[in-house]
Amino acid sequence: MCSGIHAIPSGPGEFPEAVYSFVICDKLNVMIDAGVANSVMDVGFLDKLDYVVVTHLHVDHVGALSEIVQRYKSKVIVYNGYSKYLKDPRKINSDARSVLGELVDIYGEVQPTEATFLEVNGGETIDLGEKKMEILYTPGHAKHHISALIDNIVYTGDSAGGRYNGVPIPTTPPPLELNKYIKSLKLQIGLKPRAVGLAHGGLTSPLHLEEHLNQILSKRFKANLDIGGMAEEILNKHLEVNYKALEEALAKENIELD
Numbered sequence: 169m170c171s172g173i174h175a176i177p178s179g180p181g182e183f184p185e186a187v188y189s190f191v192i193c194d195k196l197n198v199m200i201d202a203g204v205a206n207s208v209m210d211v212g213f214l215d216k217l218d219y220v221v222v223t224h225l226h227v228d229h230v231g232a233l234s235e236i237v238q239r240y241k242s243k244v245i246v247y248n249g250y251s252k253y254l255k256d257p258r259k260i261n262s263d264a265r266s267v268l269g270e271l272v273d274i275y276g277e278v279q280p281t282e283a284t285f286l287e288v289n290g291g292e293t294i295d296l297g298e299k300k301m302e303i304l305y306t307p308g309h310a311k312h313h314i315s316a317l318i319d320n321i322v323y324t325g326d327s328a329g330g331r332y333n334g335v336p337i338p339t340t341p342p343p344l345e346l347n348k349y350i351k352s353l354k355l356q357i358g359l360k361p362r363a364v365g366l367a368h369g370g371l372t373s374p375l376h377l378e379e380h381l382n383q384i385l386s387k388r389f390k391a392n393l394d395i396g397g398m399a400e401e402i403l404n405k406h407l408e409v410n411y412k413a414l415e416e417a418l419a420k421e422n423i424e425l426d
């Protein structure tokens with residue numbers, strides 16, 4: 169029997185902590201994001217998994233989805249209109265290839281998912297037993313990005329950046345819709361969560377959200393991350409692309425201050 173909250177590295181063997189999936193156990197069990205296809209993720213402790221929330225359809229969040237769903241017959245929660253890309257993931261794979269290049273070979277390609285899909289718009293509440301899960305619409309990183317709030321912990325996917333070695337980092341490749349992103353970030357700050365579950369960084373303090381917002385507003389978002397080895401190489405490849413996205417977005421969009 170599973171209980172409590174689990175932050176599970178679901179990146180590739182070369183850098184397991186590149187991605188985290190979260191499992192929250194109650195009467196019904198939920199997983200937030202499903203890591204990469206070549207995942208090291210170990211979910212052997214789970215006897216059942218009722219829902220998988222897909223925060224968005226990037227290869228590092230849906231890679232192991234088909235396998236997990238096959239095994240547990242979980243329902244898949246995804247933004248309205250987007251389940252078709254999980255059934256036929258060719259677009260997910262080709263988009264990833266054009267943004268991430270050979271990193272896709274390390275992560276692995278997404279396979280078609282056959283499941284019962286629950287398409288959502290944000291605003292839905294799902295009963296898990298003791299706890300409730302609230303779905304939030306958090307666009308910016310992607311048009312179809314959702315986050316989940318469970319027991320006052322917000323699972324942000326890629327809508328609130330990432331964090332390694334105590335340093336917040338941008339995690340959005342081009343095209344970044346900056347004002348939508350900032351609005352989504354502020355929405356999640358406004359929830360005053362007791363913790364934050366980052367798909368790239370794990371469970372962390374809610375202070376992360378403000379730190380990440382400030383690094384964008386102050387345009388000081390370049391981090392010097394000394395984590396070494398293959399992990400650092402992979403992270404730096406992402407960061408190069410993500411810095412470019414922020415620079416492009418800052419040149420194009422005036423930040424709307426409210």
Ligand SMILES: [Zn+2]
Nearest residue numbers: 226228326367
């Ligand atoms: Zn991601």
